[in-house]
Amino acid sequence: MASRADQRLVNICLHGIGRPARPMEPGEDAYWIDPSLFEQVLDVAASDPRVRISFDDGNASDLALGLPALRERGMTATFFVLAGRLDRPGSLSSADVRELVDAGMRIGTHGMDHVPWRGLSDASLRRELVDARIAIAEAAGTPVLDAALPLGRYDRRVLDALRREGYLSVHTSDRRWARDGAWLQPRFSVHSDDTPDSVRQRVLATPSVIERAKRGAIGLVKRYR
Numbered sequence: 001m002a003s004r005a006d007q008r009l010v011n012i013c014l015h016g017i018g019r020p021a022r023p024m025e026p027g028e029d030a031y032w033i034d035p036s037l038f039e040q041v042l043d044v045a046a047s048d049p050r051v052r053i054s055f056d057d058g059n060a061s062d063l064a065l066g067l068p069a070l071r072e073r074g075m076t077a078t079f080f081v082l083a084g085r086l087d088r089p090g091s092l093s094s095a096d097v098r099e100l101v102d103a104g105m106r107i108g109t110h111g112m113d114h115v116p117w118r119g120l121s122d123a124s125l126r127r128e129l130v131d132a133r134i135a136i137a138e139a140a141g142t143p144v145l146d147a148a149l150p151l152g153r154y155d156r157r158v159l160d161a162l163r164r165e166g167y168l169s170v171h172t173s174d175r176r177w178a179r180d181g182a183w184l185q186p187r188f189s190v191h192s193d194d195t196p197d198s199v200r201q202r203v204l205a206t207p208s209v210i211e212r213a214k215r216g217a218i219g220l221v222k223r224y225r
């Protein structure tokens with residue numbers, strides 16, 4: 001019989017690969033990784049059946065570097081696209097998004113303007129959760145069922161709104177292992193100063209009981225605040 005531990009997933013989140021062809025947001029450079037590190041992280045991921053890969057922000061490097069490396073390894077990923085950056089220099093075009101779909105990749109939404117969804121007015125939240133989703137679905141030619149929280153920020157109101165809109169899964173940046181099929185999917189982001197070893201230790205190694213309790217408590221606070 002399968003135990004709970006057998007259903008653990010480890011979600012690894014990537015952002016840009018190489019150098020961005022658009023101005024970066026403050027602090028964003030910590031999330032752009034060298035192509036060589038990217039390849040090495042994918043090799044680590046490919047050897048661990050618990051790992052799921054996703055890409056945030058809809059950077060042009062998703063298609064230029066991400067897709068070929070995934071294909072080489074027979075892997076798939078979910079790409080959380082920003083509707084407000086579609087067809088802009090340095091970001092995926094609508095045709096690029098369609099190409100990812102045709103290659104068997106899944107497309108999700110990361111919203112419109114890359115702003116935290118916490119504390120938005122009702123109108124702005126609608127723009128992020130509804131309008132962005134429609135625009136991305138149009139580009140992808142498929143329904144958009146999954147969302148990733150910009151900058152990892154959320155609270156109960158954001159989660160309630162996502163539930164009301166019928167999203168099948170919501171991806172956070174809470175640095176915890178996930179459960180297969182759960183609505184909330186915590187993820188680990190890869191940083192520019194990571195190495196294959198740091199990813200193995202920080203992400204894939206079994207966390208201590210204390211570390212697990214600490215991470216669980218952080219998620220609990222965010223869900224109910």
Ligand SMILES: [Zn+2]
Pocket residue numbers: 056057110114150151
């Ligand atoms: Zn993002």
